Amino acid sequence: MENLSDDLLIESYVKAKKYHLSNDFIQMIEQEVRRRKLTERLHQMN
Numbered sequence: 935m936e937n938l939s940d941d942l943l944i945e946s947y948v949k950a951k952k953y954h955l956s957n958d959f960i961q962m963i964e965q966e967v968r969r970r971k972l973t974e975r976l977h978q979m980n
Contacts, residue, residue, distance in 0.1 A: 935966045940975070943967060948979055 938946065947963045949955075967976055 935962065938966075940970060940972055943970070944972065944975055944979060947976060 935943070943963065943966060947960070947967060950960050950963060967973060
């Protein structure tokens with residue numbers, strides 16, 4: 935996760951939700967989003 939750019943991380947989250955991937959995987963992405971303080975960008979995507 936740490937190697938992904940912020941944009942790619944956000945895109946990964948959006949696609950994981952869209953394709954109903956595992957909740958564990960989505961939570962892992964959400965945790966990284968919070969760590970990077972990108973939650974505002976994530977909310978703008980929705």
